[in-house]
Amino acid sequence: MLKTKFFVRHKSGEVITPIYVRVSNGRAFDLKVATKETCIASRWDDENGMMKERFFVEQKGKLVEKRDGKTRALFLESKEVNERLQDLAKKIDKAFKEAEEVEFNTEWLKTVINPPVVVENTVPDDFVSFCPVFIEQKKHEISKGYTIKVNCLKRIIKEFLKHSKKKTLKFSEINLKFKLEFDKYCYEVMGYSVNYTSTNLRLLRIIAYQAERNGIKLHSQIKLVKSKEEKTIFQILTPAELKAIENHVFEDVDLDNVRDWLLISVFSGQRISDFMRFNVEMLTKEELENEQEGYFLNFIQDKTGHILHLPVHPKILEILNKRGFRFPPKYDEDKYNKLVKTVCKDAGITEMCYGGIEKNRRKVFANYPKHELITSHIGRRSFASNNYGKIPTPLLMVATAHKSESMFLRYIGKVDNQQSHALASYFFN
Incomplete structure (x- = not known):
């Protein structure tokens, strides 16, 4: 019989700790893998294998359940994480029952938790065309402001291509040669600051790595496509x-x-x-x-x-x-x-x-x-x-x-x- 239990390695304190899942089937296998979820160690209920949804304070020798606004926020956060953990447990159970001629090991469990992205022929391999795909795939993770930044970078790359008399920027072409040309365009043509250019290159790499998860091949120099940053000078009010x-x-x-x-x-x-x-x-x-x-x-x-x-x-x-x-x-x-x-x-x-x-x-x-x-x-x-x-x-x-x-x-x-x-x-x- 398949048993699924969630646990954390740190049992106390305010440290943020990964939530692990343990999946066992008698003596056949006993697997332990980190999930995508994390929590503050002190908010983990080890007995139930879930995040705490009730919080108590001692008053006059008795435990009284807290019901203030902060506790309500903690409850909502715990409830969301617990629901995702319960869904994952069902997903693991279903994958186990439907498996045929599969070796049940940690790689199998990791694949169930983080299934590979299904690559479709419709996924574009050029930067400009992939930006809307990136926004769609990340819509539940990124803010409105982040979406604006992606679209702004998309516009800058389109203007760079027009200036360079090129039609597209393939992900396989994002290398040191591109980096030098893009730096020169940003500094000399557009007059952008060093930090703004560096920020855009950092975002470009993030988008490129998401394309890679979709099966798009990147250039081996992608990690080198970054610029120096100048120390930020700022004011405060005394x-x-x-x-x-x-x-x-x-x-x-x-x-x-x-x-x-x-x-x-x-x-x-x-x-x-x-x-x-x-x-x-x-x-x-x-x-x-x-x-x-x-x-x-x-x-x-x-x-x-x-x-x-x-x-x-x-x-x-x-x-x-x-x-x-x-x-x-x-x-x-x-x-x-x-x-x-x-x-x-x-x-x-x-x-x-x-x-x-x-x-x-x-x-x-x-x-x-x-x-x-x-x-x-x-x-x-x-x-x-x-x-x-x-x-x-x-x-x-x-x-x-x-x-x-x-x-x-x-x-x-x-x-x-x-x-x-x-x-x-x-x-x-």
Whole structure:
């Protein structure tokens, strides 16, 4: 009789761990393979072989089931993963029953979990024609913004082909020769920045690897098709500058609204695609461990798809209270980026700073008044940078949704000094 059970190797802690499946049939075989699913170790129910769907807290010596907004989000996430695991168990059972003259080993089980892509003659082998196929195959995994990036790269490649007097770009032609020609086109003809060109080549490789999964042959040099990147230069708003912005009196209604959105972005650490969607329906009021009450924002990040249960900063509550417990009116990103520069200029954020301003489709780096360098992303980066070292990094990562501390440190332009400090302790002891 076929038995299927799911398990994790890490049984505790907040580490993200793969979920494995164990499939056995008496003494005939006993197979263990990693599935596509992962979970936080502490949320795994080892007894049931599934993710926990109920969460408890001890109150007065008794276990009481938690029913707050954060727990509801955890339940929904666990339920989705468990349903996929149950579907996989049924899939494995069906494959076992239908198998004829098959050797039941780990390769068989891996094929059941990750079946090879069926290659059809209709799958194109040139980059431009494959882009819509990529979007269709990844539609449940990529965001709207990512789709826009793919279509933008498709347009750039079409323009590159036209400039090069070529009809198509076959995946088998994406090699070092192509890379050199594409770099030259981007830098000299289009005036694109080094980082923008590097980002496009990275996306091109991702699309190429998806084509390979569809049976399309790639050039052996595909891994070498990448460009150098320059260190990102960015600005943040300091606590003193934020105080100046907060205290400035704006007569213009739009500037007053955008000032409040800027403060909301700084004290929530979110992208404009998320904070500009904030509304009071996302708020829940919950009891904290210190017997106080706090508000939380419950939403799904637009770019990452992460479910967030974000505590509302007191400064955001001040803004809500002054507005009759409503968020400010919403603005599209272009208008916001234009108005936020005026907000900072009027508040005196005008010191000369080195940075890049986009001119003719590429960034020109020079010294500019700081307010000219302000965009919607400064709120998120200011949140991360200003709180680094004051709030434990893992807690900051809850808000920013960075997957690793190294990614977070790169984001704020910091290096991990732990080993350096450890060495220094030997020098002075």
